[in-house]
Amino acid sequence: MSGRDAATPTWLGLIPGVVLAALFLVPFGIMLAVSVALRDPSGSGFYTWGFELQSYARVFTFFVGRILFVSMTIAAGAAVISVALALPFTVILAQMSRRAQTVILVILLSVLSLSEVIIGFSVSTLLSQTAGVGNLLALLRITEQPRAYTPSLFALMTGLCYLTFPYSVLVLYPPVARLDPELVEASRTMGASPLRTFFGVTVPLLRAPILGALILVFVFALGSYLLPQVLGRPEHWTLSVHITDQAVYQSNLPFAAAMAVVLLLAALALVGLALLVARERRAA
Amino acid sequence: MHDLSLRGLTKRFGSVAAVDDLTLDIPGGKFICLLGPSGCGKTTLLRLVAGLEEPTAGRILVGGQDQTDTPTHRRNFGMVFQSLALFPHLSVGDNVAYPLAIRGTPRAQRRARAEELLALVQLPGMADRRVHQLSGGQRQRVAIARGLAIDPRLFLLDEPLSALDANLREHMQIELRQLQTRLGVTTVVVTHDQKEALTMADVVIVMDQGRVQQMGAPMEVYRNPANAFVAGFIGTSNLLPGRLLDTSTLDISGQRLALGPGDRVKCPPGPAILSVRPEDVRFGPDGLPAHVTFIRDLGESVQIILDHAGQEVTALFSPRERPEVAIGHAVTLTFAPGGCVVLAP
Numbered sequence: 324m325s326g327r328d329a330a331t332p333t334w335l336g337l338i339p340g341v342v343l344a345a346l347f348l349v350p351f352g353i354m355l356a357v358s359v360a361l362r363d364p365s366g367s368g369f370y371t372w373g374f375e376l377q378s379y380a381r382v383f384t385f386f387v388g389r390i391l392f393v394s395m396t397i398a399a400g401a402a403v404i405s406v407a408l409a410l411p412f413t414v415i416l417a418q419m420s421r422r423a424q425t426v427i428l429v430i431l432l433s434v435l436s437l438s439e440v441i442i443g444f445s446v447s448t449l450l451s452q453t454a455g456v457g458n459l460l461a462l463l464r465i466t467e468q469p470r471a472y473t474p475s476l477f478a479l480m481t482g483l484c485y486l487t488f489p490y491s492v493l494v495l496y497p498p499v500a501r502l503d504p505e506l507v508e509a510s511r512t513m514g515a516s517p518l519r520t521f522f523g524v525t526v527p528l529l530r531a532p533i534l535g536a537l538i539l540v541f542v543f544a545l546g547s548y549l550l551p552q553v554l555g556r557p558e559h560w561t562l563s564v565h566i567t568d569q570a571v572y573q574s575n576l577p578f579a580a581a582m583a584v585v586l587l588l589a590a591l592a593l594v595g596l597a598l599l600v601a602r603e604r605r606a607a
Numbered sequence: 608m609h610d611l612s613l614r615g616l617t618k619r620f621g622s623v624a625a626v627d628d629l630t631l632d633i634p635g636g637k638f639i640c641l642l643g644p645s646g647c648g649k650t651t652l653l654r655l656v657a658g659l660e661e662p663t664a665g666r667i668l669v670g671g672q673d674q675t676d677t678p679t680h681r682r683n684f685g686m687v688f689q690s691l692a693l694f695p696h697l698s699v700g701d702n703v704a705y706p707l708a709i710r711g712t713p714r715a716q717r718r719a720r721a722e723e724l725l726a727l728v729q730l731p732g733m734a735d736r737r738v739h740q741l742s743g744g745q746r747q748r749v750a751i752a753r754g755l756a757i758d759p760r761l762f763l764l765d766e767p768l769s770a771l772d773a774n775l776r777e778h779m780q781i782e783l784r785q786l787q788t789r790l791g792v793t794t795v796v797v798t799h800d801q802k803e804a805l806t807m808a809d810v811v812i813v814m815d816q817g818r819v820q821q822m823g824a825p826m827e828v829y830r831n832p833a834n835a836f837v838a839g840f841i842g843t844s845n846l847l848p849g850r851l852l853d854t855s856t857l858d859i860s861g862q863r864l865a866l867g868p869g870d871r872v873k874c875p876p877g878p879a880i881l882s883v884r885p886e887d888v889r890f891g892p893d894g895l896p897a898h899v900t901f902i903r904d905l906g907e908s909v910q911i912i913l914d915h916a917g918q919e920v921t922a923l924f925s926p927r928e929r930p931e932v933a934i935g936h937a938v939t940l941t942f943a944p945g946g947c948v949v950l951a952p
Binding site for chain 1: 657658659678679680681682683688689690692695696705706709710753756757
């Protein structure tokens with residue numbers, strides 16, 4: 324395409340590329356360098372430049388491996404629950420009147436403006452013994468005594484799903500809204516119940532956006548470090564929590580950087596694997 | 608061979624009645640065309656029959672059984688949508704076999720039935736293709752095969768051929784008609800194309816403004832329209848306003864016109880509309896004065912457009928019968944015996 328004829332000059336497209344490189348690759352390079360730097364135990368500086376694999380050796384231990392596994396499992400779980408809730412929600416949303424859709428989407432977008440901190444402490448309060456759900460259940464005599472439901476895996480998942488649900492809906496909404504309603508109707512006329520149609524037609528047609536939403540929420544949840552501390556027990560602390568702990572409280576930047584590098588590579592590998600599986604299945 | 612009966616069927620969208628108090632009995636095994644201009648309610652009627660819309664009032668009976676409250680997926684109908692609605696995530700064979708898969712038919716049996724149906728619509732050996740690899744006409748055939756997969760009680764088609772180009776459309780009309788004759792399934796096709804309706808249908812139902820204007824065999828509807836709307840909508844008609852003086856005399860802009868024994872009068876004396884088909888317009892020694900305004904030689908026919916007292920009249924001749932006239936010539940118009948229908952205005 325010649326520059327004269329193009330409506331958008333080609334160099335304009337380079338700007339995001341350059342910015343991305345500057346803001347992502349440069350810090351990542353620094354982090355790589357820090358991860359092999361020598362730790363300075365004296366406490367004056369955090370590290371001195373150098374090359375040793377000491378920090379990586381600490382990463383590849385059972386302890387860190389288990390944390391990485393827990394992190395991935397929690398993130399994957401949150402992704403599955405969040406998208407499983409968002410998909411039927413979005414399908415129903417797309418069938419509503421334009422006006423109702425706008426109102427609901429605006430409410431969802433406003434949820435995005437809440438920070439992780441507010442969501443974390445709200446859920447924590449809601450599930451605590453003295454306020455919220457516990458008291459309500461006792462009042463309704465479903466339980467005998469009001470009890471705390473936080474910290475727990477349930478509380479953590481609730482927080483993560485609340486945080487990521489709007490993202491799932493926003494990723495799924497455009498393709499769901501574009502879905503030809505005659506495809507669903509055709510399935511109905513051929514004898515499929517609404518539920519059967521949902522799983523037999525709607526879900527397969529939306530396979531790509533569903534995978535996209537799963538990856539987005541997975542990556543999002545993997546990077547969350549505040550919710551696991553507020554809502555989870557120590558055994559639910561994700562690698563991100565430990566990275567923060569090492570970097571901020573233990574002043575061990577090389578070890579934190581090494582864990583961050585491994586977390587990034589593991590996440591990339593998993594996302595790549597998911598895309599590969601999706602492509603295989605489409606080709607099949 | 609299931610009859611379809613509608614009893615006072617009504618569907619309102621807000622204050623608009625898309626289908627207005629329809630009562631109809633459609634005989635089983637027939638090919639029925641719902642014909643009308645866009646917005647006449649024909650698609651809504653088809654969707655009501657399919658269960659995709661809920662009627663505001665009235666009942667739908669198929670083979671004597673009330674289906675009004677039966678959900679779509681339990682009606683056991685076949686349906687072809689305007690967009691065809693083939694599933695892009697399934698192969699051609701799986702598309703055709705989808706209704707069987709829903710009913711739990713074993714895989715091998717499904718496969719055999721899909722092959723059989725694809726052969727029926729002249730697409731043998733296409734089962735493993737992807738939908739996007741097919742041409743428009745082939746997709747059309749797949750949609751028809753899928754609609755027939757369960758031997759439906761009713762076969763419903765919503766403007767099924769509208770996406771095809773003219774040649775292919777005419778070909779598919781004949782093919783669809785032949786297929787229906789072979790299978791004997793009660794078939795209801797929605798179309799706005801009157802030629803399509805005349806080609807395929809045993810029974811044409813002409814609709815306008817949510818109501819049935821006329822129901823009958825194609826040639827009966829064509830030769831003997833019930834009202835001015837049907838006369839104008841089916842084929843081309845010359846509609847001349849006038850006055851019916853008595854049961855056999857008509858006054859058209861001051862000229863007396865005697866009606867013959869085969870002509871039909873469908874209104875009481877008073878203001879009336881004379882409907883004449885272009886092929887029934889002749890030039891004679893005695894009749895309505897007119898002059899030629901345009902001549903179209905169409906090869907297979909000659910269309911002569913005339914002006915009678917400010918009213919446009921079209922006459923159609925075969926090339927062999929082409930009268931020796933030119934633009935501007937004065938002629939007198941007569942009408943072939945039995946070609947006149949006098950309708951209420």
